[in-house]
Amino acid sequence: MIKRSEVRKLQQRAADMYSRAGIVLTPAESENIEIAEFGLGHAHSEGLELVTYINTNIYCAKELALFPGQTCPEHRHPPVGGSAGKMETFRCRWGNVRLYVEGDPVSKPKAKVPEESRPYYTVFHEIELQPGMQYTIPSNTKHWFQAGPEGAVVSEFSSSSTDENDIFTNPNIERMPEITED
């Protein structure tokens, strides 16, 4: 549950970050930036600010913004219907992002696991993306990511997106949280 006034503040902060990164949005896109706070009530720590450019039944493209140190919680995209589950390519456009996927864990992750949700971060194979660098995450693979100290803007190119099917490691997460009027 998040208040409409808080959503507006986060949208404005994300719009400023997109602007600093040189990403041009239409006024309608800026006003409708999706605030994913995952129902956890601490969007500045665990959250994500998204613009979906296009999502067909084949391909999808989004722009993701993360505030400094903000984390998108661990999740995976399972098979849906007849298809393999969303596969996605993250390309860092601005700032930097630390991405964690299944595989050999690092002993000292550069990211700081959000204290409130520590048990729900379980994969620690680390990939650090600077602007111009990219990484492709296979279908149905657990992953989470956190912006560095400046924040990050990341282009996501993927197969079709069905956010409502995402499986989060943290059972308290609601991907589609309720917005309340003030």
Next chain:
Amino acid sequence: MIKRSEVRKLQQRAADMYSRAGIVLTPAESENIEIAEFGLGHAHSEGLELVTYINTNIYCAKELALFPGQTCPEHRHPPVGGSAGKMETFRCRWGNVRLYVEGDPVSKPKAKVPEESRPYYTVFHEIELQPGMQYTIPSNTKHWFQAGPEGAVVSEFSSSSTDENDIFTNPNIERMPEITED
């Protein structure tokens, strides 16, 4: 047929344009910008400078650069194997681009049809894209596009890309031209 030295010059010019547009490429990506001159021998008039970020059997993402007034010739993406043919979303990032697709023609197109290839431009439904604006072209639909006076950088999000299957209106076009050493 295009000389290696000419390819290098066009790559440098395109890299400068990507840089001005705030698009960060790795050194390897800059050195390998694809110069599509379509075998016509006048790349500054009809040509396209591309970076393919990812191309899987499901989705594809490219960054396209066009020099001022440069035109990507009319073509369509036909069905291939069992799939419907490439569907693509163009999002203007910088500069501006005039896109022409099948449909009601405009009487005075803003783009100037390349003189040498006039008979091979046959669709004139006009869409002008400024930064932040986008348009999705259905499968198997004829289209061509030309940059405005500053040039253009366009992100392309699409289903899987198989350039070798593209059908150009101009029968003289070779999508995969030969590069000769100087």
